[in-house]
Amino acid sequence: MALTTAEVARLAALARIELSEDELARLAPQLEVILESVAQVTEVAGDDVAPMSHPLPLTNVFRADEVRPSLAAEQVLAAAPAVEDERFRVPRILGEGQ
Amino acid sequence: MSALLQSSAAELGRAMASGQVSSREVTQAHLDRIHAVDGDVRAFLHVDAERALAAADAVDARRAAGAELGPLAGVPIAIKDIFCMTGAPTTVGSRILEGWQPPYNATVTQRVLDAGLVVLGKTNLDEFAMGSSTENSGYFTTHNPWDRDRIPGGSGGGSAAALAAFEAPLALGTDTGGSIRQPASVTGTVGVKPTYGGTSRYGVVAMASSLDQPGPCGRTVLDTALLHQVIAGWDPMDSTSINAPVPDVVGAARRADVSGLRLGVVRELGGEGYEPGVEQRFREAVDALAAAGAEIVEVSCPNFRYALGAYYLIMPSEVSSNLARFDAMRYGLRVGDDGSHSAEEVMALTRGAGFGAEVKRRIIIGTYALSSGYYDAYYGSAQKARTLIAGDFEAAFETCDALLSPSTPTTAFRIGERTDDPLAMYAADLCTIPSNMAGNAAGSFPCGLADGLPVGLQVMAPVLADDRVYAVGAALERELAARWGGVLTDRLWARQNGGEQ
Numbered sequence: 001m002a003l004t005t006a007e008v009a010r011l012a013a014l015a016r017i018e019l020s021e022d023e024l025a026r027l028a029p030q031l032e033v034i035l036e037s038v039a040q041v042t043e044v045a046g047d048d049v050a051p052m053s054h055p056l057p058l059t060n061v062f063r064a065d066e067v068r069p070s071l072a073a074e075q076v077l078a079a080a081p082a083v084e085d086e087r088f089r090v091p092r093i094l095g096e097g098q
Numbered sequence: 099m100s101a102l103l104q105s106s107a108a109e110l111g112r113a114m115a116s117g118q119v120s121s122r123e124v125t126q127a128h129l130d131r132i133h134a135v136d137g138d139v140r141a142f143l144h145v146d147a148e149r150a151l152a153a154a155d156a157v158d159a160r161r162a163a164g165a166e167l168g169p170l171a172g173v174p175i176a177i178k179d180i181f182c183m184t185g186a187p188t189t190v191g192s193r194i195l196e197g198w199q200p201p202y203n204a205t206v207t208q209r210v211l212d213a214g215l216v217v218l219g220k221t222n223l224d225e226f227a228m229g230s231s232t233e234n235s236g237y238f239t240t241h242n243p244w245d246r247d248r249i250p251g252g253s254g255g256g257s258a259a260a261l262a263a264f265e266a267p268l269a270l271g272t273d274t275g276g277s278i279r280q281p282a283s284v285t286g287t288v289g290v291k292p293t294y295g296g297t298s299r300y301g302v303v304a305m306a307s308s309l310d311q312p313g314p315c316g317r318t319v320l321d322t323a324l325l326h327q328v329i330a331g332w333d334p335m336d337s338t339s340i341n342a343p344v345p346d347v348v349g350a351a352r353r354a355d356v357s358g359l360r361l362g363v364v365r366e367l368g369g370e371g372y373e374p375g376v377e378q379r380f381r382e383a384v385d386a387l388a389a390a391g392a393e394i395v396e397v398s399c400p401n402f403r404y405a406l407g408a409y410y411l412i413m414p415s416e417v418s419s420n421l422a423r424f425d426a427m428r429y430g431l432r433v434g435d436d437g438s439h440s441a442e443e444v445m446a447l448t449r450g451a452g453f454g455a456e457v458k459r460r461i462i463i464g465t466y467a468l469s470s471g472y473y474d475a476y477y478g479s480a481q482k483a484r485t486l487i488a489g490d491f492e493a494a495f496e497t498c499d500a501l502l503s504p505s506t507p508t509t510a511f512r513i514g515e516r517t518d519d520p521l522a523m524y525a526a527d528l529c530t531i532p533s534n535m536a537g538n539a540a541g542s543f544p545c546g547l548a549d550g551l552p553v554g555l556q557v558m559a560p561v562l563a564d565d566r567v568y569a570v571g572a573a574l575e576r577e578l579a580a581r582w583g584g585v586l587t588d589r590l591w592a593r594q595n596g597g598e599q
Contacts, residue, residue, distance in 0.1 A: 013446070019450060034459070035466070038406075038480075040404065041407040049482040052481050055561075056294060056340070082435065088428055092441065
């Protein structure tokens with residue numbers, strides 16, 4: 001299967017990764033080789049094989065709904081790129097024209 | 099001083115307990131060693147001498163006051179820079195987390211601190227633990243102490259190199275597809291991936307959550323088991339943690355008894371692509387285990403051939419989801435926040451600038467494998483292949499107590515040799531990936547040199563039979579030490595400090 005530069009650009013946009021033209025040109029053929037080599041698994045198993053998402057047979061684990069100490073606000077904000085009024089300051093949410 | 103560096107962690111623990119030496123002396127010796135050799139080895143991203151000496155003094159003071167201390171109290175340790183630890187940066191080898199200081203300790207970090215181990219610093223790794231050589235680190239490449247032109251394995255190459263360079267007697271790693279075992283193999287050290295759920299992932303920066311598992315690294319089997327005992331066991335903070343007693347790994351390492359054990363050599367993990375020197379050392383090690391009383395049989399795991407392909411769909415899928423948290427909003431790097439860009443644009447600019455090439459490759463593959471129209475064909479098929487691989491293990495463990503293979507198909511390759519060929523790099527994990535897929539315990543143990551470079555033997559045991567991994571590893575160590583006059587890294591020490599033994 002062929003993976004075009006345009007398709008890689010679309011996937012990168014979905015993954016919120018800005019890529020340069022150079023990176024796109026390098027990535028597309030690399031990804032194609034990788035996907036070709038892993039494609040064999042698509043032929044391995046039939047409908048009778050159950051998918052396995054996890055090594056342990058798990059059910060949800062719940063703890064008691066009790067109030068416990070948590071990190072102080074200043075600890076949480078200590079590593080923030082930008083803080084304003086004891087909150088995370090983020091760039092504007094809407095793009096131009098939205 | 100050199101005796102302190104060469105000693106095992108178990109010996110150091112005993113010497114400190116009997117008052118022959120203080121933790122400060124042991125810690126200072128290792129800090130001096132790091133100062134002397136790490137400019138060439140480059141195992142550490144961060145060393146905090148002051149903190150280490152303060153921790154050593156605290157242990158010495160507690161001992162002087164008559165406190166009951168564990169067998170590793172006062173012993174120095176190097177921690178892979180993927181475990182959160184307060185008061186120090188955790189970078190995970192990525193520029194996107196440069197300078198970030200976690201607000202809490204990983205459970206494994208906390209247990210190491212509670213046991214009185216002295217943290218020397220944080221070790222280098224491939225960015226977000228994605229790689230087999232440390233060449234994907236956002237900071238620098240670690241060099242293999244056996245040959246500094248070669249890779250120390252990855253992702254935990256820093257931890258493995260620190261052990262082989264005698265910069266630390268113990269280290270921590272994480273293993274998603276072989277990141278503990280492959281570095282152990284190519285540096286002549288010991289590394290164990292516990293049963294999935296056997297050690298807590300809380301506070302360990304996630305790569306692929308259904309595969310990641312923290313584990314111990316050492317130069318001897320007993321040291322590794324002692325560290326395993328410290329870090330393992332149920333943790334309510336990790337919902338995938340197993341609430342069951344920790345297997346008696348220390349007892350198994352001490353007994354080193356394989357008599358009556360039936361060990362299966364996996365037919366599919368050998369042959370084409372495996373270096374002749376690796377296969378030869380592996381066969382000799384299997385013979386040594388037979389001489390120690392194990393019964394050796396051959397087993398077939400036909401679906402292992404799909405493991406690499408399935409892994410490179412499942413792992414990137416989980417990566418693309420896990421690494422979405424690096425969004426430039428709450429911590430870490432932020433690029434382009436100049437008023438002209440929206441939050442989404444800032445995210446994309448930050449992730450473009452902060453992630454390295456391999457991380458981008460994997461996120462994009464994962465995004466593709468999970469996208470509508472491809473999900474069933476790729477991610478869904480890979481999950482079915484995973485079922486078949488687990489089934490192979492189940493069948494093999496019906497007739498065998500543990501399975502054997504080389505740990506990785508080749509010895510340490512040259513730095514730069516595989517950086518332009520992702521598939522060649524991925525092949526380093528051919529033997530280790532199946533155990534991550536099935537979640538069983540596995541470890542790598544030194545079994546000799548091929549052309550002067552270490553070779554590792556992998557032991558795979560059923561879920562929660564981690565003690566068997568240590569029993570086989572310790573028996574092999576005993577048999578080979580009888581021939582070599584010590585463990586494999588002792589030969590490296592001798593080579594570097596006057597005359598091969």
